[in-house]
Amino acid sequence: xxxxxxxxxxxxxxxxxxxxxxxxxxxxxxxxxxxxxxxxxxxxxxxxxxxxxxxxxxxxxxxxxxxxxxxxxxxxxxxxxxxxxxxxxxxxxxxxxxxxxxxxxxxxxxxxxxxxxxxxxxxxxxxxxxxxxxxxxxxxxxxxxxxxxxxxxxxxxxxxxxxxxxxxxxxxxxxxxxxxxxxxxxxxxxxxxxxxxxxxxxxxxxxxxxxxxxxxxxxxxxxxxxxxxxxxxxxxxxxxxxxxxxxxxxxxxxxxxxxxxxxxxxxxx
Amino acid sequence: xxxxxxxxxxxxxxxxxxxxxxxxxxxxxxxxxxxxxxxxxxxxxxxxxxxxxxxxxxxxxxxxxxxxxxxxxxxxxxxxxxxxxxxxxxxxxxxxxxxxxxxxxxxxxxxxxxxxxxxxxxxxxxxxxxxxxxxxxxxxxxxxxxxxxxxxxxxxxxxxxxxxxxxxxxxxxxxxxxxxxxxxxx
Amino acid sequence: xxxxxxxxxxxxxxxxxxxxxxxxxxxxxxxxxxxxxxxxxxxxxxxxxxxxxxxxxxxxxxxxxxxxxxxxxxxxxxxxxxxxxxxxxxxxxxxxxxxxxxxxxxxxxxxxxxxxxxxxxxxxxxxxxxxxxxxxxxxxxxxxxxxxxxxxxxxxxxxxxxxxxxxxxxxxxxxxxxxxxxxxxxxxxxxxxxxxxxxxxxxxxxxxxxxxxxxxxxxxxxxxxxxxxxxxxxxxxxxxxxxxxxxxxxxxxxxxxxxxxxxxxxxxxxxxxxxxxxxxxxxxxxxxxxxxxxxxxxxxxxxxxxxxxxxxxxxxxxxxxxxxxxxxxxxxxxxxxxxxxxxxxxxxxxxxxxxxxxxxxxxxxxxxxxxxxxxxxxxxxxxxxxxxxxxxxxxxxxxxxxxxxxxxxxxxx
Numbered sequence: 016x017x018x019x020x021x022x023x024x025x026x027x028x029x030x031x032x033x034x035x036x037x038x039x040x041x042x043x044x045x046x047x048x049x050x051x052x053x054x055x056x057x058x059x060x061x062x063x064x065x066x067x068x069x070x071x072x073x074x075x076x077x078x079x080x081x082x083x084x085x086x087x088x089x090x091x092x093x094x095x096x097x098x099x100x101x102x103x104x105x106x107x108x109x110x111x112x113x114x115x116x117x118x119x120x121x122x123x124x125x126x127x128x129x130x131x132x133x134x135x136x137x138x139x140x141x142x143x144x145x146x147x148x149x150x151x152x153x154x155x156x157x158x159x160x161x162x163x164x165x166x167x168x169x170x171x172x173x174x175x176x177x178x179x180x181x182x183x184x185x186x187x188x189x190x191x192x193x194x195x196x197x198x199x200x201x202x203x204x205x206x207x208x209x210x211x212x213x214x215x216x217x218x219x220x221x222x223x224x225x226x227x228x229x230x231x232x233x234x235x236x237x238x239x240x241x242x243x244x245x246x247x248x249x250x251x252x253x254x255x256x257x258x259x260x261x262x263x264x265x266x267x268x269x270x271x272x273x274x275x276x277x278x279x280x281x282x283x284x
Numbered sequence: 285x286x287x288x289x290x291x292x293x294x295x296x297x298x299x300x301x302x303x304x305x306x307x308x309x310x311x312x313x314x315x316x317x318x319x320x321x322x323x324x325x326x327x328x329x330x331x332x333x334x335x336x337x338x339x340x341x342x343x344x345x346x347x348x349x350x351x352x353x354x355x356x357x358x359x360x361x362x363x364x365x366x367x368x369x370x371x372x373x374x375x376x377x378x379x380x381x382x383x384x385x386x387x388x389x390x391x392x393x394x395x396x397x398x399x400x401x402x403x404x405x406x407x408x409x410x411x412x413x414x415x416x417x418x419x420x421x422x423x424x425x426x427x428x429x430x431x432x433x434x435x436x437x438x439x440x441x442x443x444x445x446x447x448x449x450x451x452x453x454x455x456x457x458x459x460x461x462x463x464x465x466x467x468x469x470x
Numbered sequence: 471x472x473x474x475x476x477x478x479x480x481x482x483x484x485x486x487x488x489x490x491x492x493x494x495x496x497x498x499x500x501x502x503x504x505x506x507x508x509x510x511x512x513x514x515x516x517x518x519x520x521x522x523x524x525x526x527x528x529x530x531x532x533x534x535x536x537x538x539x540x541x542x543x544x545x546x547x548x549x550x551x552x553x554x555x556x557x558x559x560x561x562x563x564x565x566x567x568x569x570x571x572x573x574x575x576x577x578x579x580x581x582x583x584x585x586x587x588x589x590x591x592x593x594x595x596x597x598x599x600x601x602x603x604x605x606x607x608x609x610x611x612x613x614x615x616x617x618x619x620x621x622x623x624x625x626x627x628x629x630x631x632x633x634x635x636x637x638x639x640x641x642x643x644x645x646x647x648x649x650x651x652x653x654x655x656x657x658x659x660x661x662x663x664x665x666x667x668x669x670x671x672x673x674x675x676x677x678x679x680x681x682x683x684x685x686x687x688x689x690x691x692x693x694x695x696x697x698x699x700x701x702x703x704x705x706x707x708x709x710x711x712x713x714x715x716x717x718x719x720x721x722x723x724x725x726x727x728x729x730x731x732x733x734x735x736x737x738x739x740x741x742x743x744x745x746x747x748x749x750x751x752x753x754x755x756x757x758x759x760x761x762x763x764x765x766x767x768x769x770x771x772x773x774x775x776x777x778x779x780x781x782x783x784x785x786x787x788x789x790x791x792x793x794x795x796x797x798x799x800x801x802x803x804x805x806x807x808x809x810x811x812x813x814x815x816x817x818x819x820x821x822x823x824x825x826x827x828x829x830x831x832x833x834x835x836x837x838x839x840x841x842x843x844x845x846x847x848x849x850x851x852x853x854x855x856x857x858x859x860x861x862x863x864x865x866x867x868x869x870x871x872x873x874x875x876x877x878x879x880x881x882x883x
Contacts, residue, residue: 018511018512018513019512022512022513062732089547089550090547090550090551090554092332092335094335131340132335133335133336156744157745159550160550160743160744163735163740163743164740164741164743164744165740166740168740207753249554250553250554250560254560254561254564254731254734255731255732257561257731258727258728258730258731258732259731261727261731262724262727262728262731264311264315265315265720265723265724265727266724267311268308268311268312268315268720269717269720269721269723269724271304271307271308271311272308272312272713272716272717272720273717273720274304274308275301275304275305275308275713276713276714276716276717278300278301278304279301279709279710279713280710280714283508283705283710312716322557322558322561322562323529323533323558323562325557325558326533326536326537326556326557326558326559326562327533327536328557330537330551330555330556330557330559331554331555331556331557332551332555333555
């Protein structure tokens with residue numbers, strides 16, 4: 016029994032250390048000399064977290080009107096939009112408004128046709144070379160796993176969207192007096208190295224939400240980040256729901272096993 | 285042998301011990317059984333495969349007398365826009381005399397001029413000829429399987445040769461006058 | 471101990487089979503009546519846990535292999551397809567990813583348990599050596615597997631680790647080219663890594679079998695380090711230890727599932743969700759947490775070859791642990807000074823883990839050197855000397871005597 020207590024204590028200390036180190040790491044990643052990452056409320060955080068479908072549809076609106084013209088969203092299909100509350104017919108309509116390449120046809124030619132729900136999201140550029148050419152030598156990254164691919168996840172994306180400054184702030188120059196923004200780049204307080212190729216995209220009122228929400232920059236950043244989180248982890252709701260059942264089940268089973276084990280060991284003591 | 289202990293317990297703790305044993309064993313067995321399911325289910329068709337389980341086909345470019353082949357669930361589906369003569373031929377036969385009796389209405393289930401069937405010979409799985417104008421169409425002006433010589437008529441019914449059954453008709457529906465959807469809703 | 475009589479089977483089929491292949495008698499002997507020291511504490515749970523973690527990894531791995539595509543252009547996308555399109559694909563992958571961490575955690579505890587209770591001492595030297603070998607193959611398997619998702623960290627881990635061989639004089643460069651099947655990590659590297667990653671777990675499985683064979687030949691050690699002398703010292707494996715192990719498994723599964731379902735990427739590096747790019751190295755390349763102590767040792771030496779050699783020595787030294795420990799007393803429980811040094815070694819190992827994750831600059835480099843130095847100092851100097859200088863406490867005459875004494879102590883308290 017005393018060993019069990021000792022192992023439990025060791026485990027608790029180790030868990031504390033692990034989580035503590037994780038937090039320190041996250042701080043270090045986001046911090047540096049600049050401001051810490053913004054940490055807004057996300058509906059999908061925590062054991063009981065889930066997505067807000069209405070928000071995801073607003074996020075889709077931002078993605079479709081702003082991000083889509085430069086960024087690919089690999090691995091996603093128009094049919095996936097049914098998961099965020101679009102009806103089958105709406106999805107068909109959305110898909111049909113995009114053209115995708117198909118073929119070769121019987122004459123050996125590639126041709127364009129309206130997309131169907133089964134198609135992957137249309138890509139903005141034919142290949143990386145053209146993408147580079149159109150974006151100052153940098154390929155705009157795929158966004159579908161972005162929320163998993165950056166330290167800080169959703170907080171990072173949200174902060175980046177709102178991290179643009181017209182002028183290089185004092186705290187950067189204090190740290191590095193020679194800092195100069197290269198031509199064609201923008202200053203972003205959260206981007207590693209601060210010089211980002213993508214200009215600021217979200218300005219108040221650049222689009223209208225179908226649900227009448229006020230399109231402030233913060234609102235749009237929040238919505239599109241939630242959308243990208245969903246694009247990165249479409250399984251999140253299923254995963255957490257199943258996880259809650261599994262954990263409750265395992266707690267019951269383990270409690271029973273402990274009781275039975277004690278019962279048997281009575282004889283041996 | 286180890287020290288003589290009796291894991292069965294004595295009368296005192298018997299019922300409590302039995303209860304714990306059965307409860308633990310039951311919960312454990314249920315858990316193991318449930319844990320197996322995700323692995324079995326992972327081998328079922330994935331979501332992207334299921335999404336292609338139905339296809340929509342635009343029939344408007346298919347003239348009378350022409351045929352097209354579309355891929356559905358990895359198999360060829362024959363769609364023929366039948367002529368009046370094709371339909372007459374098909375209806376002239378007494379279904380009772382056929383190896384696999386079926387009336388023409390049971391073959392062209394929605395509209396007599398449109399015949400939709402899975403183009404796989406019911407003998408051993410070859411794809412019969414007869415879709416292109418230049419193809420052999422067999423003795424009954426329908427389809428002819430070159431592998432083992434099965435002849436199908438203008439309703440896709442087996443008439444001669446080793447194949448036991450008619451070419452199967454998939455589940456399909458007309459979404460409008462010139463569009464069909466083959467397969468169920470995904 | 472008298473030898474166990476073979477049971478008389480009443481079922482005719484079992485009887486028929488058992489007379490031709492005594493598999494049922496063997497299982498009865500090794501898993502049911504197997505006389506196990508009655509005083510094993512919970513630190514003895516981690517061996518069977520490691521075995522189960524291996525089985526979980528092999529099972530989930532086989533299912534992942536049904537969907538994974540080992541090709542430089544398709545590997546990354548095939549894993550995203552597993553996550554998005556395959557039924558429960560995300561679950562199977564997340565279990566596989568996190569069970570590796572569980573496996574290593576459990577094995578580290580198992581190894582340090584062996585060190586504390588002197589489980590490597592005669593007659594268990596071979597049992598211990600096979601265990602170290604298992605650990606080495608595990609390290610190789612985990613490394614190969616980490617390359618398969620073909621993310622940035624996968625690619626650069628493959629590059630950095632395979633480049634270790636270039637430290638070997640004369641043939642180093644040719645060896646690296648041979649390992650890669652090219653002039654850098656490329657498509658053929660990925661494919662051979664996949665083939666080997668599928669193979670090695672079964673090698674581990676075979677080694678585990680040998681490990682258990684040796685265990686059941688020399689019998690389990692126990693917290694007193696006193697060998698089993700009479701029947702009163704033991705309990706049958708079933709139901710005593712099967713149930714104790716099952717309870718431990720329950721706890722381990724709770725921990726595993728907590729991460730799988732709620733923080734599945736906790737132990738993963740975010741940058742590994744960016745597809746491999748041979749033209750751009752990520753800013754911080756850090757190995758998975760379970761490699762960190764040895765990574766810190768690699769970096770502690772400012773010489774390329776020296777670092778590589780020292781890193782492998784850090785594990786290889788475990789093989790000769792039975793020779794380095796000169797004490798006649800087996801269990802650390804009765805070695806008052808050893809105890810302190812043991813916990814110091816654990817602290818040093820944890821410190822190395824921490825340092826491995828930190829950037830190689832400033833204070834971390836100095837600390838890394840000291841921690842590495844102490845690690846070897848413990849094995850090469852302290853252990854051999856302790857055997858001479860330390861005066862061990864009196865060891866109980868038998869396991870059952872120790873158990874009885876323990877009960878009396880408890881009653882008095």
